[in-house]
Amino acid sequence: MVSRRDFISKSTLLAGSLSFLKFSNPVFAETLEKKVNKLGSLSPGETANDEDFWSWVRESYTLSPNIINLNAGGVSAQPKVVQDAHIENYKMCNEGPSYFMWRILDGGREPLRAKLATMAGCSPEEIAINRNSTEGLNTVIFGLNLKAGDEVVLTKYDYPHMMTAWKQREKRDGIKLNWVDWDFPLENDEAIVKAYADKITSKTKIVHITHVINWVGQIMPARAIADMAHARGCEVIVDGAHSFNQIDFKIPDINADYFATSLHKWLGAPFGSGMLYIKKDKIKNVWALLGDDKSGQDDIRVFENLGTRSMASEMAIGNAADFQSGIGIQRKEARLRYLKDYWMNKAKAIPKVSFSTSAMPKYSCAIASFSIDGWKGGDICDKLFGDKKIFVTPIVYEKLNCVRVSPNIYNSTWELDRLLEGIEEIAKATPPVQDDPKEKEHKK
Numbered sequence: 467m468v469s470r471r472d473f474i475s476k477s478t479l480l481a482g483s484l485s486f487l488k489f490s491n492p493v494f495a496e497t498l499e500k501k502v503n504k505l506g507s508l509s510p511g512e513t514a515n516d517e518d519f520w521s522w523v524r525e526s527y528t529l530s531p532n533i534i535n536l537n538a539g540g541v542s543a544q545p546k547v548v549q550d551a552h553i554e555n556y557k558m559c560n561e562g563p564s565y566f567m568w569r570i571l572d573g574g575r576e577p578l579r580a581k582l583a584t585m586a587g588c589s590p591e592e593i594a595i596n597r598n599s600t601e602g603l604n605t606v607i608f609g610l611n612l613k614a615g616d617e618v619v620l621t622k623y624d625y626p627h628m629m630t631a632w633k634q635r636e637k638r639d640g641i642k643l644n645w646v647d648w649d650f651p652l653e654n655d656e657a658i659v660k661a662y663a664d665k666i667t668s669k670t671k672i673v674h675i676t677h678v679i680n681w682v683g684q685i686m687p688a689r690a691i692a693d694m695a696h697a698r699g700c701e702v703i704v705d706g707a708h709s710f711n712q713i714d715f716k717i718p719d720i721n722a723d724y725f726a727t728s729l730h731k732w733l734g735a736p737f738g739s740g741m742l743y744i745k746k747d748k749i750k751n752v753w754a755l756l757g758d759d760k761s762g763q764d765d766i767r768v769f770e771n772l773g774t775r776s777m778a779s780e781m782a783i784g785n786a787a788d789f790q791s792g793i794g795i796q797r798k799e800a801r802l803r804y805l806k807d808y809w810m811n812k813a814k815a816i817p818k819v820s821f822s823t824s825a826m827p828k829y830s831c832a833i834a835s836f837s838i839d840g841w842k843g844g845d846i847c848d849k850l851f852g853d854k855k856i857f858v859t860p861i862v863y864e865k866l867n868c869v870r871v872s873p874n875i876y877n878s879t880w881e882l883d884r885l886l887e888g889i890e891e892i893a894k895a896t897p898p899v900q901d902d903p904k905e906k907e908h909k910k
């Protein structure tokens with residue numbers, strides 16, 4: 467049972483001397499406590515279809531009544547308590563910016579670090595708070611001491627910003643990139659690990675893994691890949707943009723040396739908030755991307771020398787962490803998988819529909835991508851939005867030409883019913899003649 471006093475006092479304790487800041491909204495915390503306690507001893511799986519609870523969760527957001535947003539994979543909506551905290555912080559900053567930003571709000575940095583470390587299951591001394599996964603992963607990619615001839619294994623389905631960063635190092639420093647290719651869905655751990663292993667040579671220093679692949683929601687067996695890579699003398703970078711607070715794990719569980727995530731995705735924190743984890747004994751090996759006097763020592767804070775930024779949004783990360791912790795990651799994961807299964811199981815029965823995502827719980831959670839024979843991903847998205855104001859994203863990339871659907875805990879099954887109606891109608895219709903040879907490409 468979550469007690470309101472526990473919930474609030476934990477937040478207040480973490481806020482320390484900043485207890486006058488609204489790290490948690492007591493009225494909201496009380497309601498959350500009641501709602502969660504009402505679930506009683508039900509297992510996370512048993513609460514996944516408790517529409518009373520989840521519609522209350524939905525009401526905690528400020529969603530547009532005019533569109534059906536099924537693209538949490540791009541970026542997530544923030545609960546109202548997070549928006550309120552952000553706005554209050556912002557207003558306070560404007561009462562005397564340099565005082566309130568750097569003397570007051572920035573004082574919440576260490577408690578926030580501790581809170582994120584608790585969620586991540588690691589030491590606060592391994593967590594840097596930054597702006598997004600791109601920043602965290604680029605910090606590591608550009609900060610590692612690699613020399614000409616050193617090799618990196620990555621895949622064609624990693625995130626473009628990271629592939630680009632590696633390609634830049636290839637051009638600048640003469641490192642060599644060895645690419646794994648995939649045919650989704652992937653449903654065999656041994657084959658996945660072998661595909662990485664086959665690209666490792668005596669010169670390989672790094673294996674770069676995307677934990678949940680953005681294009682199709684594929685969950686990768688990160689731990690098994692990391693263990694194999696370590697056994698072969700490589701370090702492991704994990705892109706956790708989509709895994710942190712979508713699926714239940716602690717960073718040390720996957721044995722990564724370096725891990726970065728975007729907190730504006732599944733944690734529902736303000737836009738432009740992220741987190742970088744570096745295993746304590748590896749911190750000194752990574753040069754800070756934005757120079758710092760202590761770069762090369764083992765203080766994780768060297769990666770926070772980012773110049774002026776929004777302390778208002780940074781400090782509202784704590785409110786997002788409180789909100790999500792109040793719901794609980796196991797319940798959240800179960801609900802996300804329930805929503806994905808809900809539409810995927812029904813869509814399976816629609817003629818011409820196929821998937822690039824495995825339905826096995828081990829290999830997918832919230833996100834799945836589908837295709838309709840004869841249709842291009844972009845045309846399906848246009849029609850779903852044009853006819854029903856359903857917002858999903860086309861994935862037109864490498865071998866994929868499909869549509870990614872990514873509901874979050876604020877989505878309801880009636881929205882998925884609308885999606886299913888749309889898919890059914892499109893599957894029966896004639897695809898448009900493509901007059902523009904340039905296909906619509908993936909946008910977040």
Ligand SMILES: Cc1ncc(COP(=O)(O)O)c(C=O)c1O
Nearest residue numbers: 598599600601625680705707728
């Ligand atoms: C797998 C993956 N990595 C990294 C990123 C980059 O995230 P951000 O733009 O927040 O840095 C994304 C964004 O969608 C992603 O899907």
